[in-house]
Amino acid sequence: GAGVSQSPSNKVTEKGKDVELRCDPISGHTALYWYRQSLGQGLEFLIYFQGNSAPDKSGLPSDRFSAERTGGSVSTLTIQRTQQEDSAVYLCASGLAGGGDTQYFGPGTRLTVL
């Protein structure tokens, strides 16, 4: 079956612009996660959704970052007023239930902020 998909695969933007990153989870997966992978910080958790609710937003680095999930499916991660330090690969994962369940990762979106 189809895995987790993310779009765009690459995004280049100018400092100060807003960007939206999209994640399509595996059908039927109620849990959805966003992570960030950067050279300096490794793989970091950003936010966790169970259905359309986000019980854990503890990894969002600043109020410029937000995410939503609609219909228990697609999720969008929005970064406002992008900064150069936001340059990273943003990975999305989905799972059946959360709480120790296996997470299946998408290919990621590489964001470059000039």
Added chain:
Amino acid sequence: AQSVTQPDIHITVSEGASLELRCNYSYGATPYLFWYVQSPGQGLQLLLKYFSGDTLVQGIKGFEAEFKRSQSSFNLRKPSVHWSDAAEYFCAVDTGTASKLTFGTGTRLQVTL
């Protein structure tokens, strides 16, 4: 808070040689343990996971890992490495209550022919 240590940043092995990648975790109880592999430009692929029960876990691509509670370790092994195994390997833990993975810094594996 939980943490994961992968002490080896980079390992080089010859094709056909055995492999062991180290992973140690810090957590008050036994967490859920995972190994993922990432090839260049790709997302993370699950190799294997430990939830409970048998401490020797078999995964895909001929990999296995052994959970040792006394050492807080979950080392990944493969008896004979193939050139296609060259990639970055990540150990991760999930406490089960946090619903998020905490990753180690990764070990980059290079395979020489």
